[in-house]
Amino acid sequence: MSKKVGIPQALFYHRYSPAWKTFFNELDCEVVESGQSTKEIIDAGVKLAPDEACLPVKLFLGHVKQLQNQVDYLFIPRVVSIENKEYICPKFMGLPDMVRYSINDLPPIIDTTIDLKTKKSNLVKSVLEVGEVLDKGYWQVSKACWKGWRALKKHRQRLREAKNNDAQYKIAILGHEYIIYDSHISMNLVDKLKEMGVEVVTPEMLTPQAMRVGLSNLSKDMFWTLGKKMMGAAHYFFSNQEIDGIIQLTAFGCGPDSLVGEMIEREAKKRDGQAFMTLNLDEHTGEAGLVTRLEAFVDMIQWEGV
Template sequence: MKIGIPRVLLFYRYYPMWKAFFENLGLEVVPSSITNKEIVDTSVETSVSEACLPIKLVYGHVLDLKEKVDLIFIPRIVGLEYHTYMCPKFIGIPDMIRNAGLKIPPIIDPIIDKRNFRTGFIRGFFELGRFFTKSSTKIIKAYVEGLRALRSYNERLKMGITPLEILDNRNFRKDNLKLKIGIVGHCYEIYDEFISGGMIGILSRLGVRVLSMEMVDWRDILKEADVLPKRLFWTFGRELYGTARYFIKRNLVDGIIMVVAFGCGPDSLIRELIERDLTKPINFPEVTVTIDEHSSELGLITRLEAFVDMLARRKQYENNLSSVW
């Protein structure tokens, strides 16, 4: 039996775990194709118009798998940490796809919810495993193998290797990188090279080493977000703010690039918080890149080249960043 995993949303965070879990239960895992113009066009035609581009892409990637698999895996992720929620569209995306009239294979949508229960993650995988076997032993073994694969994947990320190099066999320049830029954005925006305009590759060719949230311990990021007087409601919002503060506070980067999806309310709020609390008080270099289905790669290249040139001149001639930490 073949199960398809759309290359969207949390694919670049959890795919190694999902793949190992399913393979240990005897399934063949088939990821959807890397995003291309055909997938984007199909996504826009079939999705709801008010959704952000990352949500729209789910439709196109599901249709890409339509003739390739027997089942499609779209987890219903409610929360990844205590008392916080995912975006409502993340929670509802399985139902949105089911009711879109796409005539696709059955959707498997276990609930992953860690808001109130520490065991919420493993409960979701037990629910998932029950679709394929009644043996608790097999499910536990598959879950342990999945955790092992995820741990190995995360260890490689902490070494500065990007998910694109691990999962998509991309190669980026490693030598003579004179600048460091932190990309603050969601994995499904940064590592989808079509909608991000190949941002990481462009920066690599410009002699920039890229740092992202995936290269930092998740607990350290959330600790940085806890300094806010009121706890942020969204898990992803906490991640963005914590990542920016982690990079800036420790002087790990020369500048940061905020990547936000057009139409995402929480992202626009977090961007304002980062600018008000972290970048403006110390005049820290920052640029925001907004993505949607109309984004231009040429326009992105021009903005990135200008930003990198500005950072290089600043580092060479000014070298006078103050600190408020």
């Protein structure tokens, strides 16, 4: 009988899910996902999380609670670094501990550490640790890792190739994957814009070369990976004449976003010819108000003849 591995559908799930699901399937495990975010899931997370936790962490705890009695293991890696000489927000580093102390009677947590700040080969050690927990051999784990990487590469390529040549306007969405692609937090913002006849571009659709072009505008390097990605994408969009407007999505309670978001807003004020708007989202944000602001934003682009 295959072991059931639960993957909460929040935070880095939206970045790495093709790799994670392929990896565990290749290890003969049944992957159980917590499903799309709902009001009930976020309400459960709000009750479990400390008051100072940001919205994405609250949502993550709700997803873990959803999986609590459905699986043999929970996959919650301790993510320290995913790029050379850079770090991830501390909430990812302490996530397994936060989950353990917030929710009782959990199944075993696979909390292997992912720390690539010195060398990428550390990932091999991490996946082998997962294989040991699941009692899988070296070659099976190595093959599963390779297939997972291939699945992720294909997924990102599909994102970059997504285009709408019939759209009248092109709007860039700045934000983390776990905000943009979570249907509850973002209230399907991307789909709503597409229904308005807008082509949407996100940081995930940029090539590494395009990101480097954007980062070349920074006066100094940043060691927070997610903030650095937002800054690089923002500068690339600012200099791209095809982008008619930029919407920045931030989550309430996120310290790094409050700083990076302010820096991006200040840069936006120096630019002409591009509409800019920041949306700060929390568990109380209403869908009707969001739709009104999106419609007004698209109308403003049209009226100004961008």
